[in-house]
Amino acid sequence: MEKCPLNDFFSPAQRARFLEAVAKRRSVRAYRMGPDMAQLSALHFAAARVCLPGVRIVLHDAEPELLFRRLPMVGGISGTNKYAAVIADDSVTPRAALHAGISGEAFVLEATAMGLGTCWVASFRKNAVDIPLNPHEKVLAVTPLGVSNEVSSGRKRKKLTEICVGDPASWPLWAYHAAECVRQAPSAVNLQPWRLAYAGRTLMLMKGGVGGSALDLGIALLHMSLGVGDKPHEIQWGEGKEIASLIAEDEA
Numbered sequence: 385m386e387k388c389p390l391n392d393f394f395s396p397a398q399r400a401r402f403l404e405a406v407a408k409r410r411s412v413r414a415y416r417m418g419p420d421m422a423q424l425s426a427l428h429f430a431a432a433r434v435c436l437p438g439v440r441i442v443l444h445d446a447e448p449e450l451l452f453r454r455l456p457m458v459g460g461i462s463g464t465n466k467y468a469a470v471i472a473d474d475s476v477t478p479r480a481a482l483h484a485g486i487s488g489e490a491f492v493l494e495a496t497a498m499g500l501g502t503c504w505v506a507s508f509r510k511n512a513v514d515i516p517l518n519p520h521e522k523v524l525a526v527t528p529l530g531v532s533n534e535v536s537s538g539r540k541r542k543k544l545t546e547i548c549v550g551d552p553a554s555w556p557l558w559a560y561h562a563a564e565c566v567r568q569a570p571s572a573v574n575l576q577p578w579r580l581a582y583a584g585r586t587l588m589l590m591k592g593g594v595g596g597s598a599l600d601l602g603i604a605l606l607h608m609s610l611g612v613g614d615k616p617h618e619i620q621w622g623e624g625k626e627i628a629s630l631i632a633e634d635e636a
């Protein structure tokens with residue numbers, strides 16, 4: 385089985401910061417203002433630090449009404465011109481789009497930890513992205529960046545039992561926490577297109593239900609790895625609907 389580059393990519397301090405940010409992150413669509421200069425330089429640093437092979441995250445400016453498409457049911461994006469683009473190149477890196485989900489969510493969680501709002505947006509106007517791209521690069525998603533002007537609301541999520549095969553209450557605590565952390569993850573149209581199964585020290589992340597872009601699944605994989613906390617583990621890629629497996633080290 386092929387090892388996932390997420391193994392040991394983030395430091396324990398980063399992982400602890402991301403895990404704390406998971407509980408705070410919500411999609412923010414109305415902003416009071418963009419990030420200040422100090423936040424912008426920290427965001428530039430984070431964008432460079434979180435990128436796995438085949439991924440670039442670039443900060444740029446655009447009028448929100450030109451860049452973001454307005455979706456039915458959710459408000460449009462307003463109040464900040466600053467955004468980040470999540471760019472992938474799969475010409476040399478297999479699974480670059482999954483890497484983009486992992487790195488993009490790590491960036492979103494860094495921004496959350498700085499007190500900033502974000503919102504993954506896949507429905508944007510490509511011609512409004514004024515960033516020079518290499519021939520094989522694609523902008524997979526963008527996120528506005530700024531100070532939220534919203535009152536944080538509760539999360540709508542499926543029950544844990546709906547996204548788990550078997551009863552997660554009978555799993556070891558680390559696997560239960562990892563599944564709960566996946567449950568908190570953002571997904572396009574909130575479809576939560578994942579399933580988790582546990583057997584013999586292994587927690588498997590699978591594509592489930594409708595939807596399930598590589599971005600959604602990369603995001604879920606980062607959440608799964610954060611949810612195990614400091615339990616030593618290794619992540620291996622799967623094939624087809626089996627995205628990846630997290631194998632916990634045996635207790636000494």
Ligand SMILES: Cc1cc2nc3c(=O)[nH]c(=O)nc-3n(C[C@H](O)[C@H](O)[C@H](O)COP(=O)(O)O)c2cc1C
Binds near residue numbers: 571573599603
């Ligand atoms: C890959 C991806 C694409 C998304 N695209 C859009 C979008 O185009 N427009 C939008 O308003 N929200 C978009 N979202 C945000 C989701 O609607 C949101 O994450 C979901 O409803 C869960 O809400 P929460 O992020 O507040 O937990 C996207 C989320 C993901 C992960």
